[in-house]
Amino acid sequence: MWGYILRxxxxxxxxxxxxxxVNFVIIQxxxxxxxxxxxxxxxxxxxxxxxxxxxxxxxxxxxxxxxLDPQLxxxxxxxxxxxxxxxxxxxxxxxxxxxxxxxxxxxxGATVTDLILEKMPVTISLGLxxxxxxxxxxxxxxxxxxxxxxSHFDIWSSTAIIIGYAMPAFLFAMFLIVVFAGGTSxxxxxxxxxxxxxxxxxxxxxxxxxxxxxxxxxxTALVIGGFATLTILTKNSFLNEITRxxxxxxxxxxxxxxxxxxxxxxxxAMLLVVSGIPQAFISVFFAGSLLIEVIFSLDGLGRxxxxxxxxxxxxxxxxxxxxxxxxxxxxxxxxxxxxxxxxPRIDFAARNA
Numbered sequence: 374m375w376g377y378i379l380r381x382x383x384x385x386x387x388x389x390x391x392x393x394x395v396n397f398v399i400i401q402x403x404x405x406x407x408x409x410x411x412x413x414x415x416x417x418x419x420x421x422x423x424x425x426x427x428x429x430x431x432x433x434x435x436x437x438x439x440x441l442d443p444q445l446x447x448x449x450x451x452x453x454x455x456x457x458x459x460x461x462x463x464x465x466x467x468x469x470x471x472x473x474x475x476x477x478x479x480x481x482g483a484t485v486t487d488l489i490l491e492k493m494p495v496t497i498s499l500g501l502x503x504x505x506x507x508x509x510x511x512x513x514x515x516x517x518x519x520x521x522x523x524s525h526f527d528i529w530s531s532t533a534i535i536i537g538y539a540m541p542a543f544l545f546a547m548f549l550i551v552v553f554a555g556g557t558s559x560x561x562x563x564x565x566x567x568x569x570x571x572x573x574x575x576x577x578x579x580x581x582x583x584x585x586x587x588x589x590x591x592x593t594a595l596v597i598g599g600f601a602t603l604t605i606l607t608k609n610s611f612l613n614e615i616t617r618x619x620x621x622x623x624x625x626x627x628x629x630x631x632x633x634x635x636x637x638x639x640x641x642a643m644l645l646v647v648s649g650i651p652q653a654f655i656s657v658f659f660a661g662s663l664l665i666e667v668i669f670s671l672d673g674l675g676r677x678x679x680x681x682x683x684x685x686x687x688x689x690x691x692x693x694x695x696x697x698x699x700x701x702x703x704x705x706x707x708x709x710x711x712x713x714x715x716x717p718r719i720d721f722a723a724r725n726a
Contacts (some may be wrong), residue, residue, distance in 0.1 A: 390467065405685060407686070411449050411453070475489075475692035492673050493674065495567055499666070502588060502592045506592065509598060512602050512603070514609060516639075518604065519612045534605070540597065562586065564590065564668075564669055566670060591665045591669045663676060663679055
């Protein structure tokens with residue numbers, strides 16, 4: 374087991390290097406870099422925003438640079454590190470990343486590490502609670518649907534799940550705001566930030582209540598779509614195992630239905646569910662929270678990474694990419710190790726012998 378863990382940890386290093394290398398090449402080929410945007414701002418043209426294309430900004434900046442002092446342009450290139458060849462910039466970035474030094478943001482006036490640590494609580498809050506609630510509800514619901522397959526409960530719950538799955542998270546978030554956050558006569562929940570303005574003056578219990586009070590709507594919007602996939606996956610896994618011969622044999626021996634279900638079926642059926650934990654966690658933790666963060670005015674990693682990509686803030690882009698990739702690889706490793714918790718018969722050491 375420990376040999377398998379060590380090999381997986383060592384494989385993380387070349388994986389990170391390859392991902393950074395591929396994205397570095399793509400970024401270098403993309404027009405509208407920080408130098409072009411700085412030149413455009415000096416000339417009053419404006420940078421590439423959400424509604425403006427990077428290629429347009431690049432061409433405008435190229436025309437604008439003709440009227441600037443060449444020394445000023447060189448100073449701007451030096452400020453952003455573009456006075457060095459691409460291969461030197463890549464090597465310097467990899468060397469700094471090996472020391473967990475992600476550099477300083479071009480436009481935010483802070484180090485990338487400080488920015489990530491500042492935004493991390495919002496993203497962790499959304500991802501952790503959304504994933505936890507999804508699994509705590511979906512797995513028991515999927516088991517119950519499998520046990521009562523074809524019943525009225527199975528039919529109406531499947532209908533509700535499909536409706537929830539068909540509704541995009543951002544649309545459901547808007548619905549929640551309209552219904553529960555002042556759009557109607559009900560104004561029960563806040564729609565801005567992770568905590569209230571008077572958070573520091575609250576008692577310990579008041580801070581906990583205020584924190585979860587702000588999380589109700591965004592977390593609900595995040596989990597609504599995740600219920601369907603996991604619930605149906607759990608149900609189908611259990612249905613597939615229930616029809617196997619060992620279940621028939623266990624029932625013939627007089628074991629109770631609960632003992633058969635949770636002592637024999639659960640261990641085998643949950644392997645397929647456990648295999649989806651890393652992907653589900655990564656999707657909710659990083660990819661799924663961007664629109665939710667924007668709608669509920671939450672300043673998290675998803676929003677920061679998007680704004681950095683739009684403004685071509687390369688240190689933030691690559692620093693976020695490094696953190697996302699590292700966390701993703703570690704979560705996948707943890708997902709593999711969870712197999713042994715569900716089924717101790719699995720032996721990674723024997724598989725890699």
